[in-house]
Amino acid sequence: MPGGDMAKPLLGCPNADSDPNLASAPSSRTIGILGSGDFARSLSMRLVSSGFKVVVGSRNPKRNASLFPSAAEVIFQADAIKKSDILFVALFREHYTTLCDLSDELSGKILVDVSNNAEINHHRESNAEYLASLFPACTVVKGFNVISAWTLQSGPRDGNKQVLICCDNQEAKRAVAEIAHALGFTPADMGSLFSAREIENIPLRLLPAWKIPVFLALGLFLCFYTYNFIRQVLHPYIWDKKNKFYKIPVEVVNTTLPCVAYVMLSLVYLPGTLAAIFQLYHCTKYRRFPDWLDQWLQHRKQIGLLSFFCAALHALYSFCLPMRQSHRYLLLNEAVKQSTLGFAALVISTLHTLTYGWTRAFDENQYKFYLPPTFTLTLLVPCAVIVAKLCFCLPCLSQRLRLIRNGWERGRNIKFTCPRTSGEFSSGETSSTV
Structure with a gap:
């Protein structure tokens, strides 16, 4: 299935050691969250603890403000959309249409769809594709749906570290990957938005590795x-x-x-x-x-x-x-x-x-x-x-196997260094002499 290869290279993300400006990057970016459920609350906690400014768009800010961290600003959805260029859509698929009245404010924004279905292949198109069809002026990125609310609160050490991301826009995909990296997760590029169909099925599979x-x-x-x-x-x-x-x-x-x-x-x-x-x-x-x-x-x-x-x-x-x-x-x-x-x-x-x-x-x-x-x-x-x-x-097999696993190939003259121990080849010996 396209984009379903879990072995694809991870997205390249800047390293804080190599880029001194990276440490200050999260604090200069405001992330919006549309929704006030459990996942939205856990995501806001993780974003705030990672140094991001967070605005939460809710239909009832006064009632839901106490559910979120004090550092997160809980406001109406329209106001939250204006304050952020990247918005996590933490809503069920059935509630996407409630945002249609805000289509003008959402124009040009990056929407990160984090939803899942109740069953595998429940709809002909993925939730992310459906969201993109409702808001063609936005860039939709699928991601974070394989991360549970518990993992977001406890940190990546207590759950899956890999965040699967797919989108038709490379820049938007990279922006979301940088957020995932800043939160302590490992972003994985799954290709175009069509791959969202596969990504949304992953959490529903029963014991996939078992x-x-x-x-x-x-x-x-x-x-x-x-x-x-x-x-x-x-x-x-x-x-x-x-x-x-x-x-x-x-x-x-x-x-x-x-x-x-x-x-x-x-x-x-x-x-x-x-x-x-x-x-x-x-x-x-x-x-x-x-x-x-x-x-x-x-x-x-x-x-x-x-x-x-x-x-x-x-x-x-x-x-x-x-x-x-x-x-x-x-x-x-x-x-x-x-x-x-x-x-x-x-x-x-x-x-x-x-x-x-x-x-x-x-x-x-x-x-x-x-x-x-x-x-x-x-x-x-x-x-x-x-x-x-x-x-x-046996030395004849163990040494040959060690050389092979260090990169030696039959018929190729490659120089490499092996640890000098008794009974092993000396440092710098060419592989063609084996």
Whole structure:
């Protein structure tokens, strides 16, 4: 979809260190806000704390003045429009027409549309495009709709830092980007105003970065649960005429959860291993990864957190079972957020699983319906990841991979400097000698 690429370069914004006049720029600019709702109040607080002069246009200034910071001037909409060239339209789409009587005052102004819809693609055109059609003499910029009122009050550290901006006018877009930058956010250029359709859908998407990891976790859980059900419940019922259906809600689930957590923890590190193989094969870091690998790399954090969640659920389920039944499945998975500790947890879990299942792997009674024990299936991916990681520790591969990630390419003579350590290439050695 046009303008929907989140990887576009950020808008260039002046730096206060390089431009001594930037520090005084906010105080010399007056920002107008049309509307007196929660978002307008939070936005005014953030603008005032960032050094801007703020005027709030309201249909009832006396009633709403107490809701805003004392430094913000709450006046009638017509007066607010006259005092500012940049106006944030904090109104619902249905209320845009109430501004039509002020079209002459709004002529030549920059209108920042911050609205969202109640559902995805609720209208054929975006709210920003609709606002632009009502006021053709104005320049409409879409932005700040992905920032919540809570984030505006708490600051960008407690929420999303990225402000998506789109507009047909580059100067207006840059002006709004400078405001976002002054508020502590990171402006991202999303292209023309047509991209507002995509931007307005973003807040309505349910768990946009979690959909693939959640479906992956559910799929693994279903597979392992079915596998454990066949081995622990169905096999005794058919083979020995024993009714063990009581295991379904607790024990089968408790056997499944650590399997899912273990495999998902290994899936956090598998894409990094595949990326290293890809770079070694092509001898460059500038070749784009395949889309499936690129998506996998971007979802590693969510996969790791879901792995920890499954391990935590397993710990809770273990209280429902005797310790002798639950201790064997415990996973040391508390450190998924840290790459080194997370990989250590993966190694320890693998050693634990191997120690637990070494004798059972050669026991014929463990192969029910000729199906191997569950732990043997969970070992496949983790063992592959650990073996690959150990291979990359070999000097011949680790040095080559480090050079590639420092910019070396096969067939190109590029000089660069690497840290001088024992066993590494000396500073200034040409890449073509590798």
